[in-house]
Amino acid sequence: MVDIITLTVAEGPSAFGIQDYVWVSLSMLVLIGVFVWKKVPGMIVAGLDSKIAEIKQQLDEAKALRAEAEALRDEYAAKIAGAEKDAEAMMENAGREAEAILTKAEADSEAMVARRKRMAEDKIAAAEREAVDAVRASAANAAAAASRSLIAERHDSAADKALADEVIASL
Template sequence: MADIVTLLAAAGAEAHHADPSVLGMDTYQWVALAMTVLLGVFLWKKVPGIITGGLDNKIAEIRKALDEAKTLRAEAEALRAEYAAKIASAEKDAEAMLSGAREEADAILAKAEADSEVMVARRQKMAEDKIAAAERAAVAEVKARAVTAAAAASKVLIAKAHDGKADKKLADDVIASL
């Protein structure tokens, strides 16, 4: 147990190490000196100017890209407006065409109806004329048959009832009427 206590006492005691020093300067002083020299070299070589110049160039490139993007956006909006106007114009043209086609179709339909009425009236008139002609022909035929029948009947009647005296009287009447 005594060994344990000795070990614990040795572990609990702080070990003191000596910090290295060169030319009488401690490590933190060397770090400060190195940083000062580094900053001096940066300033002597104009590193801040190079960095700000690079940043300024980058800013100029970004501004140029932004200006180009604004220009492209304005062009795109102009194209969009132009195509929207073209679409609206095309829709109006399509509506006008459709309206014209409907009017034309209505006119064609009305003309066809009128033409069909005229054609029906003309055919009806032709049919009526044919019927009237057929009636006249039938009447003429009936008259011709009636005349033929009457002439045949008169011939028979005249032959029966007519003698020489009747002939003389008839001739005298005809001559007197002249």
């Protein structure tokens, strides 16, 4: 007795005589058609365009703030240069005073010259320290105010974490 084995190809489910893969293709076409009909790509593009515009605005504001900070830096650098010129002028005046004292009284001139030079240098050092401290304090206050407003307006917790990491790394 000979057995004949017949193999049948398993067919997937079908409805109305249409195979399942055709139904999936038709469903995808209908879905894509609905997306195009409802203008979903246009909405996505409009959303991306608004994000781009917002980012450009933030970049422009950042450029303006940077220019302002650079102007402040240049202003304070000029103030420091002026303080250095004043210090040089004070040194010259102290030297002239020392020469006048030397010619006036030779007996006590060495003691008096040393005392006057020391006083002048202390005054110069104090004036330099005050000028530098004032410039640093003003720059720090301006930078802190600008940073505070920028951070308050544009940074979320993730950006704050990244900024903190960057500041720590720069120290």
